[in-house]
Amino acid sequence: MACTPEASGAAGDPITELNMRFERDAIPLIDRLFAGALSLTRNKQDAEDLVQETMLRAYAGFHTFREGTNLKAWLYRILQNTWINQYRKKQSRLAEIPVEYITDQHMAADVLLTSARLRSAEVDALESLPDDEVKAALMTLREELRVAVYYADVEGFSYKEIANITNASVGTVMSRLHRGRQRLRIALRMVASRRGMTSAETWSDQPSATPVIAI
The missing domain is CATH 1.10.10.10 (Winged helix-like DNA-binding domain superfamily/Winged helix DNA-binding domain)
Structure with a gap:
């Protein structure tokens, strides 16, 4: 489910530093995002797909994230928007809270x-x-x-x-x-x-x- 970006370029390169920051700060939040995804999708497979798409979008837009602000909230915003755009219309059942949490x-x-x-x-x-x-x-x-x-x-x-x-x-x-x-x-x-x-x-x-x- 994790989508760890591969670092590219020499040390000190802005892209390399961005990749390192993403792997250091964003990747560890995947489990929490999965819990939130379950609260929306109700289905484990759909939640995994939603988190995967969320992380791909987050990585693509990570250069817009302001370091020092709430990264978890930023990721949840992407998760919510991704759900609205691609998943919610496909669901006919009510969402569930991830009960294990x-x-x-x-x-x-x-x-x-x-x-x-x-x-x-x-x-x-x-x-x-x-x-x-x-x-x-x-x-x-x-x-x-x-x-x-x-x-x-x-x-x-x-x-x-x-x-x-x-x-x-x-x-x-x-x-x-x-x-x-x-x-x-x-x-x-x-x-x-x-x-x-x-x-x-x-x-x-x-x-x-x-x-x-x-x-």
């Missing part, structure tokens, strides 16, 4: 960001949910909400970076994250209630004074 601890923390101040017993209940149930709850979100939550809470991108990656406004990103986290919280507490770990009625609806995690 998502745990119940991730989702519990994300839900707490926009949820009420929860009692310690309720926090413990969320954190003890099996991964497959957390992933199932996540899959209830619409694609744009699911992808926004993934970029923010798994990859750690800022609102501005997500807006740039998804070609949306910052306000749209904030709205998607708010709605996505709210709906995920509801889905998770229903799962917890069904398991008899906590009652849905015991969850507080008073806003928390301090976010659990910062975006």
Whole structure:
């Protein structure tokens, strides 16, 4: 899946230095790009193809990348645009988040960001949910909400970076994250209630004074 560029020219040559920078900085991010690609394609083979095409485009345009800025966000922007241009129209199913990168601890923390101040017993209940149930709850979100939550809470991108990656406004990103986290919280507490770990009625609806995690 990796597409390592071959260095050409003598040492000190701009093309050689560009190749070395790409191999040093961009190639190690392929696994993270693959995780993001799975969130869009839902299919391993399609994700591999998407990453391959993304890396080819990134290499071709690497001279335009400003060193010192966020390379991962730059690569994700290329990934997103490549998906829109070549893959999304071919898909009829909703995208999935790469489940191997998502745990119940991730989702519990994300839900707490926009949820009420929860009692310690309720926090413990969320954190003890099996991964497959957390992933199932996540899959209830619409694609744009699911992808926004993934970029923010798994990859750690800022609102501005997500807006740039998804070609949306910052306000749209904030709205998607708010709605996505709210709906995920509801889905998770229903799962917890069904398991008899906590009652849905015991969850507080008073806003928390301090976010659990910062975006």
